[in-house]
Amino acid sequence: MAATTQERPMDLERPIKEIGTDLAARMPRPRLVSTARVEQRMTEMLMKDPALRAALFRFVDVRPACDTPADLIRHLHEFLEEAESKTAQRASTFTGRPLARRPIAAVAGAGVKRMAQQFIVGEDAKDALPEITKLWKHGVETTVDLLGEATVSETEADVYMRRCEETLRALAGAATKPGQVNLSVKVSALTPLLRPTAPERGIEGARPRLEHLLRVAKEVGAHLHVDMESFDTREAITELTLDLLSQPEFADGPSAGIVLQAYLVESPEHLDHLLDWAERTPRTHPFVIRLVKGAYWDHEVVQAAQNGWAPPVFTDRRECDRNFEQLTRRLIDATPTVRVAIASHNLRSISHAAAYADARGVGNADLEFQILRGLGDDTQAAIAATGRQVRAYCPVGDLVAGMAYLVRRLLENTANDSFLAAHASGTDTAELLEAP
C-alpha cells in the first residue's frame, strides 16, 4: 500500500489540472461568499485592510452581547476609532455622529444577522427543516451541526444532548430516503470535563451522552459524525469514539465517523491508528473518516508559542497541503474498509482527491466531498455537476451561538493565505492548481 502512494503523485498532475479547470469553469465568477455585490466588495476590502478587518470582526463578535442599538453603535464606533486604518477612521466619523447612530446600528446589526444567516440554516431543528429538505430535494446531502455556547456544566451538556436527539428525530421524520440524516457532534459540548492532562475525565464525562446519541442514531437510521476540535482534546475525542464504536451493540449501526486533521504534524500516525482500528473492527456501515486541514490553527500556534512548545501543527502552508494529499491517497487506498470524506474548499485539494480516486477506481460509494454551507456553495454545485457526491455541513443555532462560528469562518477565509481568499481575489486557476 505504501508503495502505491509513493509512485502515484507523479502521473496525477495532468488529471488534477483537468478536473480542477473543469470545476473552476463550472463555478460562477470567483467570489468569497455567495452573496450580493456590496458584501463581496466589502470582503475584498477587508482582505486588504487588516486593521479594518480586525475592527469589524470584533464588532461581529460582540454583536449578540449588545442589548440596545445604542450599545451596538458604541462598540462599533470604538472599534473603528481604535483601528489603525484610514477607512475605519473615516467610518468612525459617521458612527460618532449622534443622528447617524440609530440608522447605522440598524444596518450594522442587520448586516451581521444576514451574514450569519448565510452560514446558519436555522435557529433550531424545526426552523432549519425547510432549508434542509430544500437542499435534499436539490440532491445535496447534508450534515447538521448544532451550534451552542461552551458547555461548562452537566446541565448544559444534557441540553446539548437533547438538542441533538431532537434534531436526529426531526430530520428522520422528514427524510425521504435511508441514510439521509447525518448529524455532526462535538464532544466538548457533551461534557464539561475535558481536561488536556486527563483525557479519561472527558471520556467518562461524555461517554453516556455520546452512547445515547449513537443509540438514537441507530434507531432512526442516521449517521453520527464526531467532529474534531483543538489538539488538547484530540486524544479524548478519538479514544472515546473508537471505544464506543467497538461495543458489539454498535457493530451493525449506526453509521459513524470521525475527523482526521491534516495540519497536525502527527496526523500520519493518527491515521495509522484509525486504520488499524477500522481493520480490526468490522462494521456493517464502513467507518467514515473525514479529512480536513483543521480549524484551530491560530489557537494551536499561539498556545504552543506561549508555553514554549513546538507547535503540533505545520507552520508551512505547503507542508500542510502536501500532507493533506498524502493522507488523501492513503485514505482512498484504505477503501472500502473505511469511507472517505474530503472536506475542503481548496480546488487543488479537491481535484487531487478526485484524480487519485479516479485512478484507483474509487467512486461515490466510498468517497464524498464535503463543504461548509455559505462558504462552499459554488464549489458544491460544481462538484455535484461532475457527478461526484457532495455533502454540505449545515450549522444550526441562534445568533448568539452562531457568532463564534461565524467569526471563525470569516477570519479563516479572509486570511491572506486561505484558498478561498486567493480564489476570490482573482488568482489564476492554473496557479491555484499547482502542486503544493
Place this chain on the structure above:
Amino acid sequence: MNTFRNEPLLELRRSTVRNEALAALAALDAKLPLEVPMLIGEDVVQGQVFSSVDPSAPATVVANAHAATAAHVGDAITAAERGQKVWSQRPASERAAALSRAAGILRSRRYELAALAVREAGKPWAEADGDVAEAIDFLEYYAQGALALDGGRPLIQMPGERNAMRYVARGITGVIAPWNFPLAIAAGMVSAALATGNAVILKPAEQAPACAKAVVDALHAGGVPLEALSFLPGGDEPGKALVADPRIHTIVFTGSCAAGLNILQTANTFVPGQRHIKKVIAEMGGKNAIIVDSDADLDDVVPGLLKSAFAFAGQKCSAASRALIHKAVADELAERLAGAISTLRVGPAADFGTDVPPVIDIAAQQRIQGYVDSARPLAQGDTRDDGFYVAPTLFHGLPADHKVIQEEIFGPVLSLETVDNVEHACDLVDAGGFALTGGLFSRSPRTIEYVSDRTPVGNLYINREITGAMVGRQPFGGGRLSGTGPKAGGPDYLLQFVEARAVTENTVRHGLVV
C-alpha cells in the same frame, strides 16, 4: 542585549510526558523523607527537627527539617559578613554565570523538582511544573538583568569633568519565602539579591523547606560561595531574628499582610549600632476582583473565573476572590458558575485529573472552613477528608461588610457581587485596601481603557484569568497594602537591591583638560 526566553513548560497534555512525571514521583517517593539541615556558611547544622507533610496525604512526611534559632541566625549573619565581601567583589559576569549554571541544574532536575512541589506543597502537576519553570526563569532573567545594570547609566558629561554612575550591592539580605511558590519565589528573591552582589540568608516557609533547599543546593553547585548563601529552615523565630538584626541591609518578604506590616515595623526600628537604614521589599497578598461587564463573552468568563479562583485551591496571591458582575448578566453568569463548580474535581495534587487540590495545612483548612461556614453558599463542589481539603465554594450577594468580601481568604472561595455598571465595580475595587491583581472581562476598548486607568492594582488582566504571571512578560507586584511595589520578574526589580554611586572626576590639570 537581552536574550531571555521563558523556560518551556512541560507539555503535560502528552501521555509520554505525564508518564515521565509519574516515574519521577515514584522515584522521589522512594527517597522520602528528605533530610533538610541548616546550611550556615560552610557548616551543615542540625537542630530541632520538624516535618513537612504531603497535604494530599498528611501521614506522609516529605521532609525532616532542622529548625534554626535566633542564635543560628546570628551565626549565619556572621558568615554572611565574610560572604558579602567575597561575593560583591566578584565581577558581575561571574555572578551571572553562577546563577545561570544554577538554572541549568534546576533544568536538569525538572521532573524531580516538580514532583517535590506536588508532594510538599500540594501543587497539582501543571502548577508544580510552572513553579520549577518560573524558578529557572528568575535565575536567568536576573542574571541577565544584573549584567545590564553593571554598566551603570549614562550621565551628562561636561568638558573637564567625567561623570559615571554605577550600582553597588546594598549588603546582607534576608529573604523570607512563602510556601505557595516554594521554588519560584524563593529562587526569585534570592537570585535577585545574589545577582546584584548581596550575600543572602534564606528563611524558607515552614511548610516547604525541601523545595527551598533544592534551590539553594543548585545555587551552591552553580558557584555561589557557601558563605554568600545560608539557609535557615524554621518557624517564626529565625524570621524575626533575621529582620531585627542590625547587620541586615535588605529584607525581602512574600507572605501575609499582617506579617509584612510587622516586618516593616521591626525593620524601621533603629537598633543602636546600626549604620544604615534597612530596606524592606514586601509582597503581601490581595483581595483580587474580576469585573465582568455586560458585553463580556460568558463562555470565556466562566473558565476564566474558575481558573483564577480555584486553581491550586485559590492559594496564590494573585487568585480571584471576588467577581463584580454587571447586573445585566449577573443571573445568567451565577447560574452557569453554580453549574460549573460541581465539575471541579477535588483530589490529590498528584492526580492529573485534579482541578482543586487540598490546602497547605490543617490551620489553613480550619481557617478557610470558617469562611465557608460563615454564610449560605450559592453552590459548592466536593470535598474529602483524607487530606487538607476544602470544598470549592461560591457565594452570591453577600452584604458588602461580610468578612468573605472584606478579608483575604487564600482558599477556594469566590464571592459574586452584582454591580450597576463598571464605574460601580471600580468604586468597590477602589474602596479596598489591597491592590495586587485585578481582572476585567469586556469587549469595549473604552471600558478597557477606563478600567486600566482607574484600577489601583499592580497587575490587571483583561479577558483572561488573573493568575500565572510570567517572568519578563507580566512583571508582578501590587500597591497599597499588597506590597511595597517593585515588580518581580520585571526590568526594575533589581534596582531594589543596589545603591547607586555617582563618581565625578575633575579631568583638568594645570588648566588643561587631560
